[in-house]
Amino acid sequence: MKLAVIGGTGMIGSRVVRKLTEAGHEAVPAAPSTGVDLLTGKGLDQALEGAEVVINVTNSPTFDEASLEFFRTSMNNLLAAGERAGVRHQVILSIVGVDQVPQLDYYRAKTLQEDLLRQGPTPYSIVRATQFFEFVDAVMSWTADDSTVRLPATRVQPIAVADIVDTIVEVATNPPLDGIRNIAGPDVFRLDELGRITLAAQHDDRTCVTDDKAGMFAAITGDELIAGSDAHLAPTHYRDWMQQAR
Template sequence: MKLTVIGGTGLIGSQVVQKLTAAGHEAVPAAPSTGVDLLTGDGLDQALAGADVVVNVANSPTFDEASLDFFRTTMTNLLAAGERAGVRHQVILSIVGVDQVPQLDYYRAKTLQEDLLRQGPTPYSIVRATQFFEFVNAIISWTSDDKTVRLPATRVQPMAAADVVNAVVEVSTAAPLNGIHNVAGPDVFALDELGRITLAAQHDDRAVVTDDGAGLFAAVTGDVLIAGPDAHLAPTHYQDWVQSAR
């Protein structure tokens, strides 16, 4: 099977390419560095030539309102190029609970991407994943100084990027779902608690202050970022991962 991986040089995409190749598939990475511009469509026809499946894990360069235009344009271009190429399955990576947080520009943009895919001409699958372990330090950095880290008590269920990759590969090499496959980590944390676990593992003595107005995830209420009972739970626990990462 030939699969073109859009965003195939990034954190998730590069691992998807490696795993598909190891399984005997022809996996073609497509990114600006390979001559593919999703916003203009340049290079897309060449990248999709002969592809059975398109796996889209490309991300917007910003998380603000501009992300709406990014996903609107890139999804439209990719669907059109896929139809021209005779692609039989379009797959995107999205976020658990993404359609329940309209107050966040980026989540509205990803919801738009999902909607465009559903309305498109090609059978599709949506892999919704929870937040990645690899992004926890970035989340901490948004609202921290030399002495304290301020985090809301938003409930999250993070997972390892490697487990996200496994889910994307599994869905991409199977029949189109024409629906959603939810994946999440095995454990639920309050975000402030996750911050304390992370700092302790890194021997960082800063204090975590619970502040329900701090950072991007302050806009999220309730359990919208927690996977439902239909989700596949990945095997990697955060406490194990953060110790090995250190």
């Protein structure tokens, strides 16, 4: 099977390409470095030529209101190019609870992307994942200084990128869901608790302070980021992953 992986040189996309290739598929990475521009459409027709499936794991360069236009333009361009190429299955990576957090610009933008995909001409699958293990350091850095990390008590259920990649590959190489596959890590944490676990594992002597006004996730006060009972729980635990990462 030939699959085009949009964002195929990034952290997730490159792993998707590798796993598909190892399974015997023809996986074509598409990214600015390969001559593909989602916002202008440049190179899309060539990247999708002969592809049965398109996997879109691209991300907006910003998390602010500009992300709305990024996902609107890129999704419309990709759907149009897919229809011209005769693509039979469009897959995107989204976020668990994305449609329950309208107060965040980026989540509204990802909801728009999902809506455009549903309304498009091609059978589709949406893989919604919880926050990545690999992004915990970045989340901490948003509200940190030399001595303190400030994090809200928002409940999260993080997942390893490797487990996300496994699900994307499984979904993309099977018939379209025409719906959503929710995936999450096996453990629920408060974000401030996750920060303390991370600092301890990294032998970082900074203090993690609970601050319910700190960072983007402070706007979320309920369980919107926690997977529901229909979610597929991934096998990798955060503490085990941290130990292996060290």
